[in-house]
Amino acid sequence: MSTQIDVKEIERKSFRYFMQDGLGVILMGLVFTDTGALIQIFTGASIQSTGIVFVILLIAIILFIRFSEAFRKRYIYPRIGYAQFLPRDDAKKLGMRNGVFALSAIAVSFICCFLFGDWTDPILLFIKWFPTLNAVIFLQGLIYLHSKLVGTVPWVYWVYAVVAIGLGLLFSILEFDGFEGTSYWCLSLGAFFILYGIIQFVLFLRKYPMPAAEVTNGEK
Amino acid sequence: MGKNEKAREDLQPLAEIDKVIHEPARLLILAHLSVVESADFLFLERQTGLTRGNLSTHLSKLETAGYIEIKKEFVGKIPRTLLSLTKHGKKAFQKYLESMKQVLEKLS
Numbered sequence: 001m002s003t004q005i006d007v008k009e010i011e012r013k014s015f016r017y018f019m020q021d022g023l024g025v026i027l028m029g030l031v032f033t034d035t036g037a038l039i040q041i042f043t044g045a046s047i048q049s050t051g052i053v054f055v056i057l058l059i060a061i062i063l064f065i066r067f068s069e070a071f072r073k074r075y076i077y078p079r080i081g082y083a084q085f086l087p088r089d090d091a092k093k094l095g096m097r098n099g100v101f102a103l104s105a106i107a108v109s110f111i112c113c114f115l116f117g118d119w120t121d122p123i124l125l126f127i128k129w130f131p132t133l134n135a136v137i138f139l140q141g142l143i144y145l146h147s148k149l150v151g152t153v154p155w156v157y158w159v160y161a162v163v164a165i166g167l168g169l170l171f172s173i174l175e176f177d178g179f180e181g182t183s184y185w186c187l188s189l190g191a192f193f194i195l196y197g198i199i200q201f202v203l204f205l206r207k208y209p210m211p212a213a214e215v216t217n218g219e220k
Numbered sequence: 221m222g223k224n225e226k227a228r229e230d231l232q233p234l235a236e237i238d239k240v241i242h243e244p245a246r247l248l249i250l251a252h253l254s255v256v257e258s259a260d261f262l263f264l265e266r267q268t269g270l271t272r273g274n275l276s277t278h279l280s281k282l283e284t285a286g287y288i289e290i291k292k293e294f295v296g297k298i299p300r301t302l303l304s305l306t307k308h309g310k311k312a313f314q315k316y317l318e319s320m321k322q323v324l325e326k327l328s
Contacts, residue, residue: 005247005317011255014267073295081263082300083256211262 018083021076022200023068029193030061036186043180079208128172131185135168138189163192234323240285241316245270246278250305250313253288258304279303287312 034057040050126133139161167188171181241247248268253259259267265275282288287309291302305313 005251007251007254007317010251010267014252014255014263017267018263077260077295077300078262078298081260081266082302083259083263086255086257 014083015085017080018085020200021072021080021204022197023072023076024197025193025200026197027061027064027068029190029195029197030057030064031190032186032193033190034058034061036183036188036190039179039183039186043178043183075210078210079204127178128181130179130182131171132165132168134182134185135164138164160193164189167192234319237319237323238312238316240281240287241312243278245274246282247316249275249278249282250287250309253303253305254310254313256304258302261301261303264303282309285309285312 034054037050037054037057041054142157142160167185171185171188174181176184241250245268248270249264252264252267261272261275261279264270264279265272268275270278279288279290283290286306289304289306291304293300293302
């Protein structure tokens with residue numbers, strides 16, 4: 001028994017167990033959708049209609065952040081328990097690895113721009129490929145954030161990466177005016193995250209029904 | 221050095237193994253608590269797969285040994301049992317892992 005104890009694996013398992021409620025994914029989706037709506041305003045879409053969507057989403061994000069801990073205390077912790085994780089102590093090593101990844105990703109972006117882009121107008125080229133560049137930055141942020149907390153990337157993060165990069169390439173290759181492609185990238189990625197987060201949350205509720213009150217506190 | 225003497229020396233760390241931690245369920249509890257700042261009873265129950273009664277018994281033994289701290293608190297109206305490793309518990313757990321590693325290295 002004792003020889004099978006792998007503390008790192010226990011840490012990863014505990015973290016994954018704790019992050020399965022989908023709330024973080026929904027929040028990420030709201031942020032992306034709101035950013036997309038904001039870009040729509042700046043690209044000349046109807047300020048009235050898009051502005052209302054932007055304000056509603058912004059309020060939703062603020063409320064979500066403000067009440068998420070209270071929500072977790074009420075609906076999540078009684079189902080799966082509560083844990084406060086330790087801060088990581090190998091951030092430097094992870095930083096190096098992520099730095100290498102970031103440089104590789106930027107290099108790939110430039111190769112894509114070089115292959116598909118029109119270098120006679122670098123500003124237009126930058127705007128056109130902005131969704132892909134955003135996807136790469138997002139991917140980097142995602143991996144850095146997760147590796148900082150756990151040190152490994154679960155399979156679902158690769159799904160996020162493929163969707164983000166795939167949509168980034170799609171909205172870069174298709175023709176749009178100005179930053180419209182970027183706003184569509186944000187909106188579609190945001191919609192994907194919200195939908196995926198809701199599915200995750202529903203599955204979580206079904207997997208972990210609310211236990212009887214005495215189970216949550218360990219009293220016999 | 222004779223064969224018997226060498227074997228005795230190799231297995232010396234085994235004699236120093238902490239018996240409180242060496243019990244599989246308690247080892248599992250400490251391993252789970254070592255990766256968090258604190259956790260509640262339900263979290264540990266789900267993660268270790270131990271029954272409530274079993275978990276309570278082992279937690280009491282670990283608390284008596286001074287390896288864990290048990291705090292009772294209320295979240296709204298719901299009571300919560302919060303558990304964390306003490307400094308003494310962290311040291312003992314680390315020492316246990318090192319001792320076991322030494323023993324296994326010498327045996328292999």
